[in-house]
Amino acid sequence: MVIVKAVAVTGGIGVVCGILLAFAAKLFHIDVDQRIIDVRNALPGANCGACGYAGCDAMAAAIAGGKAPANGCPVANAQAHEKIADIMGTTAVEGEKNVAHVLCQGCDSLATKKHEYHGIKDCKAAAAVQGGNKSCDKGCLGFGNCVEVCDFDAIQIVDGLAVIDKEKCTACGKCIEECPKAVIEFVPYKNNVIVGCNNRDFGKAVKDVCKIGCIACKICEKNCAFDAIHVTNNLAKVDYDKCTHCMVCVEKCPTKAIQGDLTVKKQAM
16 A cells, blocks of 8 residues: 555656646747758858857857858858758858968978977977077978868878868868968969968078078069069069969979969960
8 A cells, every 4th residue: 555655646746747847848948940950950060160150050040140141151162051041041152262371382301490499399389489490480380280270181291391282171260370470371272373482581581591482583573474473572472363374473483482283274365
Protein backbone atom coordinates (compact mmCIF):
# COMPACT_ATOMS: atom_id res chain seq x y z
CA MET A 1 0.00 0.00 0.00
CA VAL A 2 2.85 2.36 0.85
CA ILE A 3 4.46 1.65 -2.53
CA VAL A 4 1.20 2.40 -4.36
CA LYS A 5 0.86 5.74 -2.56
CA ALA A 6 4.48 6.64 -3.36
CA VAL A 7 3.96 5.85 -7.04
CA ALA A 8 0.74 7.86 -7.09
CA VAL A 9 2.37 10.87 -5.42
CA THR A 10 5.36 10.71 -7.79
CA GLY A 11 3.07 10.41 -10.78
CA GLY A 12 0.99 13.34 -9.58
CA ILE A 13 4.07 15.50 -9.14
CA GLY A 14 5.16 14.54 -12.65
CA VAL A 15 1.80 15.55 -14.09
CA VAL A 16 1.83 18.89 -12.26
CA CYS A 17 5.42 19.60 -13.40
CA GLY A 18 4.51 18.71 -16.96
CA ILE A 19 1.58 21.12 -16.88
CA LEU A 20 3.77 23.88 -15.44
CA LEU A 21 6.46 23.31 -18.06
CA ALA A 22 3.92 23.39 -20.86
CA PHE A 23 2.48 26.63 -19.47
CA ALA A 24 5.96 28.15 -19.16
CA ALA A 25 6.80 27.15 -22.74
CA LYS A 26 3.69 28.92 -23.94
CA LEU A 27 4.31 31.95 -21.74
CA PHE A 28 7.96 32.46 -22.66
CA HIS A 29 7.83 31.30 -26.27
CA ILE A 30 9.81 33.47 -28.67
CA ASP A 31 9.07 33.29 -32.37
CA VAL A 32 12.25 32.60 -34.36
CA ASP A 33 12.52 33.98 -37.86
CA GLN A 34 13.01 30.89 -40.03
CA ARG A 35 15.06 33.00 -42.40
CA ILE A 36 17.74 33.39 -39.73
CA ILE A 37 18.07 29.62 -39.52
CA ASP A 38 18.10 29.21 -43.30
CA VAL A 39 20.65 31.99 -43.84
CA ARG A 40 22.83 30.59 -41.07
CA ASN A 41 22.81 27.20 -42.75
CA ALA A 42 23.84 28.82 -46.03
CA LEU A 43 26.82 30.62 -44.50
CA PRO A 44 30.19 28.81 -44.51
CA GLY A 45 30.40 28.63 -40.71
CA ALA A 46 33.93 30.05 -40.44
CA ASN A 47 32.95 32.43 -37.61
CA CYS A 48 35.93 34.56 -38.64
CA GLY A 49 34.30 37.93 -37.97
CA ALA A 50 35.46 39.33 -41.33
CA CYS A 51 31.91 40.56 -41.99
CA GLY A 52 32.10 42.87 -38.98
CA TYR A 53 29.72 40.79 -36.88
CA ALA A 54 30.45 38.43 -33.99
CA GLY A 55 30.31 35.23 -35.99
CA CYS A 56 27.92 33.60 -38.43
CA ASP A 57 24.92 33.61 -36.07
CA ALA A 58 25.09 37.38 -35.70
CA MET A 59 25.63 37.77 -39.43
CA ALA A 60 22.59 35.64 -40.22
CA ALA A 61 20.44 37.72 -37.87
CA ALA A 62 21.75 40.93 -39.47
CA ILE A 63 20.93 39.71 -42.98
CA ALA A 64 17.48 38.49 -41.95
CA GLY A 65 16.86 41.80 -40.20
CA GLY A 66 17.83 43.82 -43.26
CA LYS A 67 20.92 45.26 -41.56
CA ALA A 68 23.39 43.49 -43.85
CA PRO A 69 23.27 42.59 -47.57
CA ALA A 70 22.86 39.06 -48.85
CA ASN A 71 26.47 39.08 -50.03
CA GLY A 72 27.80 40.56 -46.80
CA CYS A 73 29.90 37.50 -45.94
CA PRO A 74 33.31 37.89 -47.63
CA VAL A 75 34.12 34.23 -47.05
CA ALA A 76 31.04 32.80 -48.77
CA ASN A 77 31.23 32.10 -52.50
CA ALA A 78 28.88 33.35 -55.21
CA GLN A 79 26.63 30.27 -54.92
CA ALA A 80 26.13 30.87 -51.19
CA HIS A 81 25.35 34.54 -51.82
CA GLU A 82 22.75 33.57 -54.41
CA LYS A 83 21.16 31.07 -52.02
CA ILE A 84 20.98 33.67 -49.25
CA ALA A 85 19.51 36.21 -51.67
CA ASP A 86 16.88 33.66 -52.68
CA ILE A 87 15.98 33.11 -49.02
CA MET A 88 15.64 36.86 -48.53
CA GLY A 89 13.80 37.41 -51.80
CA THR A 90 16.48 39.77 -53.10
CA THR A 91 19.26 39.70 -55.69
CA ALA A 92 22.90 39.17 -54.78
CA VAL A 93 25.07 41.69 -56.59
CA GLU A 94 28.59 40.34 -56.67
CA GLY A 95 31.43 42.85 -56.58
CA GLU A 96 34.95 42.14 -57.75
CA LYS A 97 36.66 39.55 -55.61
CA ASN A 98 39.69 40.70 -53.64
CA VAL A 99 42.44 38.60 -52.12
CA ALA A 100 45.23 39.36 -49.68
CA HIS A 101 48.73 39.76 -51.10
CA VAL A 102 52.12 40.26 -49.46
CA LEU A 103 53.68 43.42 -50.93
CA CYS A 104 57.19 42.15 -50.35
CA GLN A 105 59.53 39.75 -52.13
CA GLY A 106 62.42 40.21 -49.75
CA CYS A 107 63.00 36.58 -48.83
CA ASP A 108 66.06 35.52 -46.86
CA SER A 109 68.08 34.98 -50.03
CA LEU A 110 67.34 38.43 -51.48
CA ALA A 111 67.02 40.77 -48.48
CA THR A 112 69.76 41.64 -46.03
CA LYS A 113 69.48 41.48 -42.24
CA LYS A 114 70.68 44.05 -39.75
CA HIS A 115 70.96 41.51 -36.95
CA GLU A 116 70.25 37.92 -36.07
CA TYR A 117 67.05 37.48 -34.08
CA HIS A 118 66.99 34.68 -31.53
CA GLY A 119 63.76 35.51 -29.69
CA ILE A 120 60.38 33.81 -29.95
CA LYS A 121 59.19 33.15 -33.48
CA ASP A 122 56.65 35.93 -33.56
CA CYS A 123 56.52 38.90 -35.95
CA LYS A 124 55.28 41.34 -33.33
CA ALA A 125 57.97 40.32 -30.86
CA ALA A 126 60.64 40.58 -33.56
CA ALA A 127 59.32 43.98 -34.69
CA ALA A 128 59.69 45.25 -31.14
CA VAL A 129 63.46 44.76 -31.41
CA GLN A 130 64.74 47.61 -33.59
CA GLY A 131 61.81 47.20 -35.99
CA GLY A 132 62.73 43.62 -36.84
CA ASN A 133 65.80 41.78 -38.04
CA LYS A 134 65.47 42.62 -41.74
CA SER A 135 67.30 45.69 -42.99
CA CYS A 136 64.19 46.83 -44.86
CA ASP A 137 61.89 48.37 -42.27
CA LYS A 138 58.88 47.72 -44.50
CA GLY A 139 59.65 44.09 -45.28
CA CYS A 140 57.92 40.87 -44.25
CA LEU A 141 59.59 39.40 -41.16
CA GLY A 142 58.48 35.90 -42.02
CA PHE A 143 57.81 34.45 -38.57
CA GLY A 144 54.30 33.36 -39.49
CA ASN A 145 51.80 35.32 -37.41
CA CYS A 146 49.67 35.55 -40.53
CA VAL A 147 49.88 31.78 -40.96
CA GLU A 148 48.63 31.23 -37.42
CA VAL A 149 45.54 33.44 -37.80
CA CYS A 150 44.54 32.16 -41.26
CA ASP A 151 41.65 29.71 -40.90
CA PHE A 152 41.84 28.63 -44.52
CA ASP A 153 45.41 27.33 -44.87
CA ALA A 154 46.07 30.02 -47.47
CA ILE A 155 49.47 31.22 -46.22
CA GLN A 156 52.84 29.55 -45.89
CA ILE A 157 56.36 30.78 -45.12
CA VAL A 158 58.83 30.20 -47.95
CA ASP A 159 62.47 31.23 -47.46
CA GLY A 160 61.54 33.62 -44.68
CA LEU A 161 58.68 35.24 -46.58
CA ALA A 162 54.90 34.88 -46.26
CA VAL A 163 53.28 33.68 -49.49
CA ILE A 164 49.51 33.74 -49.95
CA ASP A 165 47.63 31.28 -52.15
CA LYS A 166 44.99 33.44 -53.79
CA GLU A 167 42.90 30.39 -54.66
CA LYS A 168 42.48 29.61 -50.96
CA CYS A 169 42.27 33.21 -49.70
CA THR A 170 38.77 34.27 -48.67
CA ALA A 171 39.63 37.92 -47.97
CA CYS A 172 38.71 37.60 -44.31
CA GLY A 173 41.36 40.22 -43.52
CA LYS A 174 42.80 38.52 -40.43
CA CYS A 175 46.32 38.44 -41.82
CA ILE A 176 46.15 42.15 -42.64
CA GLU A 177 45.12 42.98 -39.09
CA GLU A 178 47.81 40.72 -37.61
CA CYS A 179 50.81 41.91 -39.66
CA PRO A 180 52.86 44.40 -37.59
CA LYS A 181 54.64 45.70 -40.71
CA ALA A 182 51.44 46.47 -42.66
CA VAL A 183 52.90 44.64 -45.64
CA ILE A 184 49.71 42.77 -46.61
CA GLU A 185 46.98 44.43 -48.66
CA PHE A 186 43.89 43.46 -50.62
CA VAL A 187 44.32 43.34 -54.40
CA PRO A 188 41.84 42.34 -57.11
CA TYR A 189 41.78 38.59 -57.65
CA LYS A 190 41.74 38.96 -61.43
CA ASN A 191 44.68 41.33 -61.57
CA ASN A 192 47.97 39.73 -62.47
CA VAL A 193 50.29 42.74 -62.17
CA ILE A 194 51.36 43.71 -58.66
CA VAL A 195 54.22 45.76 -57.29
CA GLY A 196 55.74 43.41 -54.74
CA CYS A 197 57.34 46.06 -52.58
CA ASN A 198 56.29 48.38 -49.80
CA ASN A 199 59.51 50.38 -49.32
CA ARG A 200 59.25 54.11 -50.04
CA ASP A 201 62.92 54.94 -49.53
CA PHE A 202 65.07 56.33 -52.33
CA GLY A 203 66.49 53.90 -54.87
CA LYS A 204 69.99 53.49 -53.45
CA ALA A 205 68.66 52.92 -49.94
CA VAL A 206 66.34 50.22 -51.27
CA LYS A 207 69.10 48.49 -53.26
CA ASP A 208 71.29 48.39 -50.16
CA VAL A 209 68.74 46.27 -48.27
CA CYS A 210 66.95 44.27 -50.97
CA LYS A 211 67.82 42.99 -54.44
CA ILE A 212 64.22 42.95 -55.61
CA GLY A 213 62.74 46.17 -54.21
CA CYS A 214 61.21 49.07 -56.14
CA ILE A 215 63.88 51.74 -56.76
CA ALA A 216 61.40 54.31 -58.14
CA CYS A 217 63.22 54.51 -61.48
CA LYS A 218 59.94 55.23 -63.32
CA ILE A 219 60.82 52.92 -66.20
CA CYS A 220 57.45 51.20 -65.71
CA GLU A 221 55.63 54.51 -65.74
CA LYS A 222 57.37 55.70 -68.90
CA ASN A 223 56.70 52.47 -70.80
CA CYS A 224 53.04 51.95 -69.85
CA ALA A 225 50.85 52.89 -72.80
CA PHE A 226 47.72 52.85 -70.67
CA ASP A 227 48.70 55.26 -67.86
CA ALA A 228 48.14 52.38 -65.45
CA ILE A 229 51.22 52.66 -63.25
CA HIS A 230 52.77 55.65 -61.52
CA VAL A 231 55.59 56.21 -59.07
CA THR A 232 54.37 58.15 -56.06
CA ASN A 233 56.48 58.77 -52.96
CA ASN A 234 59.26 56.57 -54.36
CA LEU A 235 57.01 53.55 -54.93
CA ALA A 236 55.30 52.30 -58.08
CA LYS A 237 51.57 51.67 -57.78
CA VAL A 238 49.26 49.96 -60.26
CA ASP A 239 45.90 51.46 -61.19
CA TYR A 240 43.90 48.23 -61.43
CA ASP A 241 41.08 49.92 -63.32
CA LYS A 242 43.43 50.87 -66.15
CA CYS A 243 45.78 47.88 -66.21
CA THR A 244 45.35 45.70 -69.32
CA HIS A 245 47.90 43.04 -68.36
CA CYS A 246 50.11 43.91 -71.30
CA MET A 247 53.05 42.99 -69.01
CA VAL A 248 55.34 45.70 -70.36
CA CYS A 249 56.04 46.98 -66.86
CA VAL A 250 56.85 43.46 -65.69
CA GLU A 251 59.28 42.96 -68.56
CA LYS A 252 60.93 46.38 -68.19
CA CYS A 253 61.33 46.52 -64.39
CA PRO A 254 65.12 46.32 -63.76
CA THR A 255 64.81 44.84 -60.26
CA LYS A 256 61.83 42.57 -61.01
CA ALA A 257 59.89 44.27 -58.22
CA ILE A 258 56.76 44.15 -60.37
CA GLN A 259 55.16 40.71 -60.29
CA GLY A 260 53.22 39.22 -63.16
CA ASP A 261 52.78 35.87 -64.88
CA LEU A 262 54.00 36.37 -68.42
CA THR A 263 52.32 33.13 -69.50
CA VAL A 264 48.92 34.80 -69.19
CA LYS A 265 49.96 37.96 -70.99
CA LYS A 266 47.00 39.54 -72.75
CA GLN A 267 46.84 41.55 -75.93
CA ALA A 268 46.69 45.25 -75.01
CA MET A 269 43.51 46.87 -76.23
